[in-house]
Amino acid sequence: MTFQAYLDTIKEKTGLGPSEFRELASAKGLLEPGVKTGAILAWLRAEFGLGSGHAMAIAATFTERAPDADRIEKQFSGAKNRWRPTFEALLAVTNTFGVTNIAPTDTYISLVKPTTKLPAKFAIVAFTADRMDVGIKLKGVEPAGRLAAAGSWNAMVTHRVRITDPAQVDAELVGWLRRAYDAI
Incomplete structure (x- = not known):
């Protein structure tokens, strides 16, 4: 819908x-x-x-929103720009699962799977100068290793993976994202 x-x-x-x-x-x-x-x-x-x-x-509908392009640019402002190629590569990988749309907010970018009902968020990505945080919606999966509980970081996801080096976007992370995508 x-x-x-x-x-x-x-x-x-x-x-x-x-x-x-x-x-x-x-x-x-x-x-x-x-x-x-x-x-x-x-x-x-x-x-x-x-x-x-x-x-x-x-x-x-009561609030005016900045255009999505402006919100995306804000995500990569200043020192956070170093994460743009890593995010774009991650997005390209998630698009191999099926269509992945993005929905930027002021503080993160949602990765969304279009469905026959409402689009469903399966992950979010937030950026700092030093880190790219990937939040993943994996209900029923126990946190382990670098797949940490999201806790109070963001209520829209269950887990959080802190990326401090682009090489950490690896098969393990992609597997978790694929599992979240397929669960929708």
């Missing part, structure tokens, strides 16, 4: 589209600076009976 199809489902349920929700939120003062997303989500749940996913979709 595309994001637009998701919004269409919400309109069928409530009779309201993103622009109407925006007007109502603005009238309630929920679009003022400093208002937390949690307040918007609570309002959407209480007033319109939206579930968490639907509420988040509507809330996402």
